[in-house]
Amino acid sequence: MHLTLEFGGGLELLLEKSTKVHKVDLQPNDGDGKVVMKGLLAWVKSNLIKERPEMFLKGDSVRPGVLVLINDCDWELCGGLDAELEEKDVVVFISTLHGG
């Protein structure tokens, strides 16, 4: 599944070369072929985050204060961790935690 992931608000600093936009190809690794946000977060943690994962994640969700948009829609309206992703979706993560 092809997804575009964008990181902002300082989160990009946790990634390789502080790259903000990542085009990724994710393989759903169980039978039903689905990718949900929870799985995406785990994938991002093991594949993209280079340092300080605690700035991005807390428990199995994003750290409070990190805003998530799926195709420009607040992920709280899309099911949060259970939101199912589809081919070519754009997922944006923005930290609100610093920079006044």
Next chain:
Amino acid sequence: MDSAVDGPRQPPARAGSRLCTRCGERKAALKRPKTLEQICRECFYVVFEDEIHQTIVDNNLFKPGDRVAIGASGGKDSTVLAYVLSELNRRHKYCLDLFLLSVDEGITGYRDDSLETVKRNEIQYGLPLKIVSYKDFYGWTMDDIVKAIGLKNNCTFCGVFRRQALDRGAALLKVDKIVTGHNADDIAETVLLNILRGDIARLSRCTFITTGEDGPIPRCKPFKYTYEKEIVIYPYYAISHIMYAYFKKLDYFSTECIYSPNAYRGFAREFIKDLERMRPRAILDIIKSGENFRISTTTRMPEQGTCERCGYISSQKLCKACVLLDGLNRGLPKLGIGRTKGIAGGDGDCEQQATRSERNRSSLQGKHGNFDF
């Protein structure tokens, strides 16, 4: 993927499958933390701006003809504030003369970049910009100060000097008021910090929408009731061309103070965000709690006078900035750093802080670039 293990409890709501509760026509794009309403992008802009207008009107923040300086750090809050305020000024005919006022602390790499943002804002929105610097006012840049005193306590200098520099810059601009981008999350965080420090005098004062009315230039916070989440999303959802032009190069987030090992504030902030996730209204409720603290008559508030040396408002013979400067210039930088309750402009953010060996670790936690309360 482990979706099979604990699959969605409710049918997965794909992006935009619900309608906006305001217009009932477009797809909802945002859940408002303040009201839990699910609204579309277009309605979001209307309510976001209308609420700020209402705050301005209800609190009589401005008079027609006022000259107003927007404390501009290049960060998200002040950049959005500059945009919204100039829009509202035009739309509702406030008749304000608006200026951008920035303080250059002299931090290589950090402030250089954020000042570039402010300079773009000047051009994009046609607001005159004034930049004042620590170097000009005090003869020291923050880089120099850190060289002299190390990383410990440098935020004491930063806080005291920035506050005063903003006032002096505002005096140069001959403005009637300073507005800052402090939002509801910031204020709730400061209420908590003041409780944690036992600073009852500041506890209720930090919730005032306007402060310093007894001083030379009052300051106000039009974003007092505005959630950070909405401020962050506002430029992201830029709908019009002019907004897009204004915000597209807004790299405000990479601007963070490299001298800001302020973990105490960081923990308070994280706590607020945890509470917000469980119950978004918590932020407004904390502000309300702060507002409802009244200082009993037995708590003596320091009397305000002026500094003998520079004339800045102060409850002591010398203002805090002059004491700190004295120390720096005499090679005794520890002078004036101790906890001194009630001194005008005393920041107190970092007194308890020890140097962090890996200061970059805190860079996402510490919030810096805000003017202090």
